[in-house]
Amino acid sequence: MKETSHRVKQLLEAIALTQDDEIDCSTCLDLVPIYVDRELAGADPARELPALRQHLAVCRECLEEYEALRELARLEAAGGLPGRQELLRQLRQQRPSA
């Protein structure tokens, strides 16, 4: 039952990270652009926005979206997102059947 032990461990990790007051996913979504931009600017947003850091530690879906946003913001800061045709080409390349 290794699989199940792993799940219990995840639950215990989440319990260990639990705070009396936590922000919800909507608040996280509102704050995450500030967090991402501060991070890309070389600041320490985990210290500036500890409640958001805590939410990202217990909410894997918000964590996934934060990481995705950081990637897009990084591209934007590096000169802008690639153009439509370039992105469509990249998508086609990824498809096993294409």
Add this chain to the structure above:
Amino acid sequence: MVEGGAEHLVTRLLAGGPEGDAAARELHDLLVRAALAHLVHQGYSLEAFGADDPEALAEDFAQEALATILRQLHTFRGQSRFTTWAYRIVINLISDEFRRRAWRRRPLPTEHEALPHPVDPADDPVAAAERDEVWGLIARVIREELTPRQRQVLVGRFFQDKPLVVLAEELNTSKDAVYKLLHDARKRLKRALLAHGFTEAEALAAFERR
């Protein structure tokens, strides 16, 4: 910063009129590219969305994101780049839609309500006994002390990998309400562990020892 153009979008959008319309078209184009970039980086397949035209799929998400962004525009305070603020909306839409569809297409339904019994064959009998004790306590609190809704979201989230958006639909509520149920359930479990003399670190350590 090369991004002055995108930052001016806010002012132009708020101004409305022909200038506002032009700005909305520019933002829409940015959102289409953000949607495509997100699909690329996540490695999401079009099939996962039941789509075969990536551009049409990205256009749909961009359109929906644009409507949300225009509705929320007055809440933008300039604390981040406007593009970062806007892209989070399209990422959130696509990610939740992917989770919803992935859940529907999962190979085997896992609707068992019963909690599993997670004890590995013990290398170390002391560790195994401690694991048994921690799990016995957790399972009892889940069964007896959580409300039915707290139990449903906790078991769904941790033992069935159910996305929050799916749990919200099942309970006919919002993701935030599901998060609150999970949070209350975690607080209850944390208190129970402490009341029985386990710090969270000790409880976790019992499952980390082999």
